Amino acid sequence: MNQAMLDPTSAADATAHGRAAPAAPALAPVAIDHVAYPSYDATLTHRFYVDVMGFTLAGAQTGMSRLWGKPYLLVSYQIEPGQALAFFNCDGLAPEPHPDTPATQIHHVALRVRDLEALERWKARLTAHEVPFAAERHGDGEHLYLLDPNEIMLELCMQTPESAAGQSQGALDTLQRWVDGVR
Template identity: 35%
Template sequence: MNDLPHIARGVDHVAYPTFDPAGTVRFYRDVLGFPVVHSICAAGWGPERHPDFIHFFFDIGNGDRLAFFYYFGLEPFVEGGPQGDSYSRFAEDVPLFFIRSRHLAIHVDGEDELMEYRRRLDGSEWPVEMQIQHETIESIYTHDPNGYMIEITRALRPVTPQEDLDANLTIDALLDVVVGPAPSMDALLARKAELIVERAADWQHSARTGAEVIAR
């Protein structure tokens, strides 16, 4: 278990490169309504032969920002189409699910807000591609002008303390099995069951202690 104090305060910004700053601004500012809140004109920064660039930021709510780099004179890596996750071109056998696992999810308060973003996207050049209800959230997905997958999501219900406990059990089990000879889902679930048995006595003791404190 990690006993370090939690002193971080969320995301300052997530940053991506873009070959299409005009499309990027249309998508995030003019369609989604995220204002531009900061920009950096970087001339002569970085090591030798590093191009000049603009680093610009959108406010995506809650003090968090989404940023992009546009490098002057840098040509797209391939002809035509968006360049998102273009590093994958170095391996022709990279599966699509692996590429799509890299995405940005933005949280909204409820169904009305989610459907408002769906309305904006469906009326734009970047309509919603999927709408899915997951275990505890509902999400819409599209790709931005750069080819990056963007998810907008709302909570269907609160996550319970029991689910937090389950998440920590799952991760502890994962860390145990990935160092073994054959990591698999079956091995993870078996190890997780072992951890539940190993820790049950400690949980029972904590529950009894807590009940005694409340009773006093």
């Protein structure tokens, strides 16, 4: 097994561990603008994201892709101002078989809800639209998992200390134990 020692002197890790960060050029903060996926049926995708998820159609454009050598349709749905899920359609685009394995289930988009009451409203909405979902508890929070018409896994969750967006304390040590083979 090839083991590596992680560098605890990176600026972000040093700051998280209360040490002075090494001098580095300042970077402008970034945020997610959009996440893009293939769409195999523009109508089903549109109905799902507008009717079921309640997103707003943010834009649509067509063009010729030099990369693919084909015409494409790009449709985006606003999650909130400045954040969107985007879907590409093009001729010859077909879904790959979706095996039920952890590797395929890891690829997902997690959408944060405000609180437990909002999560309960999502359960009712998904049930009303007959969209199957699974509920799991991770740490302090419940998470809902569902597939869109393109077999993209969506997660609805609240931010908790254990969620991926909120657990810097002890993260480097946890990562190092994994790299060292401690499971």
